Amino acid sequence: EAQVTQNPRYLITVTGKKLTVTCSQNMNHEYMSWYRQDPGLGLRQIYYSMNVEVTDKGDVPEGYKVSRKEKRNFPLILESPSPNQTSLYFCASSRRQLDSPLHFGNGTRLTVT
Amino acid sequence: SQQGEEDPQALSIQEGENATMNCSYKTSINNLQWYRQNSGRGLVHLILIRSNEREKHSGRLRVTLDTSKKSSSLLITASRAADTASYFCATDGTSYGKLTFGQGTILTVHP
Numbered sequence: 113e114a115q116v117t118q119n120p121r122y123l124i125t126v127t128g129k130k131l132t133v134t135c136s137q138n139m140n141h142e143y144m145s146w147y148r149q150d151p152g153l154g155l156r157q158i159y160y161s162m163n164v165e166v167t168d169k170g171d172v173p174e175g176y177k178v179s180r181k182e183k184r185n186f187p188l189i190l191e192s193p194s195p196n197q198t199s200l201y202f203c204a205s206s207r208r209q210l211d212s213p214l215h216f217g218n219g220t221r222l223t224v225t
Numbered sequence: 226s227q228q229g230e231e232d233p234q235a236l237s238i239q240e241g242e243n244a245t246m247n248c249s250y251k252t253s254i255n256n257l258q259w260y261r262q263n264s265g266r267g268l269v270h271l272i273l274i275r276s277n278e279r280e281k282h283s284g285r286l287r288v289t290l291d292t293s294k295k296s297s298s299l300l301i302t303a304s305r306a307a308d309t310a311s312y313f314c315a316t317d318g319t320s321y322g323k324l325t326f327g328q329g330t331i332l333t334v335h336p
Contacts, residue, residue, distance in 0.1 A: 116267075143322075145324065147326070152328065153328065154313065154326050154327055154328035154329055155268075155313065155326040156326075157323060157324065157325065157326075160322050160323065160324075162322055168322055170323060171323070171325070200265065202267060202268070204267075204268075210255050210256065210317055210321075211255070211256055211273065211275070212273075213258060213270035213273055214258075214260075214268070214270060214315075214324065215270070216267030216268045216269070217267055218266060218267045219265065219266065219267055221265075
């Protein structure tokens with residue numbers, strides 16, 4: 113089944129403790145992206161990747177890192193999480209960014225205390 | 226500021242009625258997409274309309290695009306309770322690779 117898999121679904125952590133949210137897609141998609149969703153703010157793009165070893169900042173990249181060493185995986189790294197990073201995070205992928213629909217994962221709800 | 230802005234923020238209708246949601250954007254685009262989200266779950270793609278298209282249909286969905294007004298509308302005809310969800314428009318255009326979502330319209334369809 114074609115899908116985007118994020119793990120974990122829920123995560124509670126403390127300020128400053130490094131964490132990684134994994135994202136994997138099995139559709140051989142070139143484009144992958146991370147979004148965060150907050151009430152009243154909609155979805156905001158954190159980072160995106162047009163292909164392997166190519167990553168770019170979205171609208172809210174501060175406090176996040178990503179890597180794209182292989183086509184299928186696009187992990188989101190929070191080196192030193194802070195409470196303002198408490199949010200619902202979504203990974204998405206598409207065949208090509210400009211004219212292909214995005215396939216979304218089921219989300220990761222992160223709470224930083 | 227958001228590239229895409231949906232209007233209204235919330236819409237409440239009865240089953241069988243039509244629902245219309247609007248999206249306005251600021252810069253020129255290559256395409257505009259509509260997505261649906263059920264309560265806290267991942268978004269699901271509905272329709273993509275290119276900048277050279279004016280209207281597109283998919284089942285009970287009809288999307289229009291007016292590039293001169295920088296706006297799009299999503300019409301759901303004969304709505305059902307199962308259509309209850311949040312609906313988002315997404316646009317490219319601010320820079321290559323960026324896809325920007327609006328804040329969404331919350332649609333509630335009462336049985």
